[in-house]
Amino acid sequence: MSTKPALLRAEPHATLGAVVLRDAGVIVERWARRSVEEQPSARRVHHEALLDHFPTFLWELGRGLADAREEDSFRHCRPADVHGDQRWEAGWSVGEVVRDYQLLRVVLVEHLDEALGRALTTREAQAIGVYIDDAIAASVSAYAACQAAAQRPAEVRQRVPGAARDELLGVMGVLGHELRNPMAPLGNALQILKVAAADPTAVERARALMERQLRVMTRLVDDLMDLPRLGRGKMGLKTERLDLSALVRDAANDRRPAFEAAGIALTVALPAEPLRTTGDAARLSQVFGNLLGNALKFTDRGGAVHVRLSRDDVGKVATFSVKDSGVGIDPSILEQVFEPFVQADRSVERSRGGLGLGLALVKGLVELHGGTVRAASAGAGTGTEVTVELPLIDLDARAPRANAGAAPKGPARRVLVIEDNVDSAESLQMYLELLGHEVAVAHSGTDGVRTAETAVPDVIVCDIGLPGMSGHAVCARLKTRPAFARTLFVALSGHAADGPELDPSGNGFDLYLLKPVDPKQLAEVIAGAGANNQ
Incomplete structure (x- = not known):
């Protein structure tokens, strides 16, 4: 087998890569026009999907051209893998899709010739050809795999063991x-x-x-x-200096009414002085809240839950514990209760509600903060104690001030909300307008682009999973234009995988917010938009 493809993949082409990264949106627009002009009789069922996907592919291609090296000569295959993941819908024509990839190659080479003021060398053209050919192969392979899977659903079901399927x-x-x-x-x-x-x-x-x-x-x-x-290691932390005493006090106070309604005594013992650590306030509050919620759920009326926060003698470690008089845990499965979907007592868990995720999340979040968590119980009917240990910082550090209060209004902004869920879009519009902002709404990517071009907004709040044209494609199309240089692009995503790693060029959204978005958080982002885009 010839080694030329491998050598081509190992050759860096930094200038080509820089142009592709810079002009990805322009190249996709040119392809979109040419693809319709040169295939007037095509059904083009797939057109919008490729229009969404090609910016990501070109960004990856640009990075591969710029960063190619001998010891990692097949790194560039990632663009092809991304294309292999794309969904093949009913009605797509393999021939039309392949021709569109080939047309992208033509448009890409033409654009590079113009941008560089010269014709590409043979090696440069071959390097681009390798990328496009691999993407075509991956996409066609994905089509074949989809077809094969659709023809044998019974075989797939039989591969799932009965116990696992039942679980x-x-x-x-x-x-x-x-x-x-x-x-x-x-x-x-x-x-x-x-x-x-x-x-x-x-x-x-x-x-x-x-x-x-x-x-x-x-x-x-x-x-x-x-x-x-x-x-997947995708959980990011917004770290700041925190007072653990304040976080625990707030978590207990938030849930005290629920304990009182359930007839369960809740006692809280906190140190007189602040216990300061560095961490994510929202995530640590989630840890404390999950543990209090578990204690409430598994303790009967008339029972008691005791919460305690303390530090060790040298002031290096804080210990938070929640001890209940509830149903208890069989000691033989204590080590397993921090695994996902594991319930200490399935009949009890089912009757009291829950998915068996709380302790798994607690463990993951605590470990992200450099801490440890353990559970102790003498068995059924003896109650449970869960203990969390977290590192402390110096006791003389200044405690942060609370961030509570109403959402800041700030100066009025022009905001465009692009969201296909009508109720979500309209409720955000109502909320932001009450804060004094001028808000327009679009329910598709295409309409969003058209609305943004009519009156350039200060902030664009855009869903990722839009029909026809994704949020990433909307951002790629608008952000390359000078008129939007001062616009803040905020992504709303229902999936953790939609984050900035899908935008290796660094020219995508300025901020990613996970759904359901907190309106107050969004209001704070919009209020600071002017400072972010000076």
């Missing part, structure tokens, strides 16, 4: 049950608002009920999304 179905059943639980009170509250709109007391009670149930659903979804992020 998966059981988890899905619990997930469905847990997500349906808040739906009934939410529906009831909506009916109350309809029939009692003139009764302020009833309206306030319904509002509070809906707020509580929304928090329940949000916690469930957050748990399901956070666990894979931890497993």
Whole structure:
């Protein structure tokens, strides 16, 4: 076998790579026009999908051209792998897709000739050809794999062991049950608002009920999304200096009404002085809240939960513990309770609600902060104690001030919200307009681009998973234009994998927010947009 392809892949072409990274959006636009002009009779079912995907492919291609080296000569195959992951929808024509890749090669070479003011050398053209050919091969292979998988669903099902399949179905059943639980009170509250709109007391009670149930659903979804992020090492921390005493006090106070309603005594012992650490306030609050929630869930009426925070004699380690008088844990599975979907007592867990994710998340978040967590129990009916240890910083460090309070209004901004979920878009529009901002809404990527071009906004808040044209494609198309140089691009994503790693050029979104977005957090981002884009 010839070694020329491998040698081509190992050759760096920094100038070509820089141009491709800089002009990816322009190249995709030129391809979009030419593909329609040169294939007028094509059905083009796949056109919007490739329009979304080609910017990412070109960014990866540009990086590969710029960074190629002998010891890592097949690094550039990542663009082909990305293309291999794309979904092949019904109605796509393999011939049309392949011709569009080939046309991209033509457009890319033409653009590079113009940008460099010279024709590409033979080696440069061959290097680009290797990338395009690998992408075509990967995409066609993906099509073949999709076709083969569709023809043997029974065979795929048979490969899943019976016990594993039953466990998966059981988890899905619990997930469905847990997500349906808040739906009934939410529906009831909506009916109350309809029939009692003139009764302020009833309206306030319904509002509070809906707020509580929304928090329940949000916690469930957050748990399901956070666990894979931890497993893939994609969980980032927003670290700052924190007072653990304040975080524990707030977590306990937030849940005290629930303990009182359940008839469970909650006692909290805190040190007189602040215990300061460096960490993510939201994630540590999630740790403390999950442990308090577990203690509440597994302790019967008349029981007790004791929370304690202390430090060691030398002031290097803080110890947080939650001890309950609840159902307890069999000592034989104590080491397993921090694994995902593991329940200490399945019948008890099922009856009391839960997915078995809380302790797994606690363990992952604590370890991200350089700490440890352990559980202790003498068995059924003896209660459980969970202990977290976290490193402390010097005791003389200044404690941070709380960030509580209303969302800052700041100066009025022109904001464009691009979101295909109509209710989400309109509710964000209402909230931001109440803060004094001028807000426009679009429900597709194409409409978003058109709206942005009509009146350039100060801030674009854009969903990633838009129909037809993805948020990444919207950003790529707009951000290369001088008119948007001062616009802040904020991505809203329902998937952890949609982050900045999909934008290796560094020319994508300025900020990524995970859904469901906290309106106050978004308001703070918009209020600071002017400072961010000076």
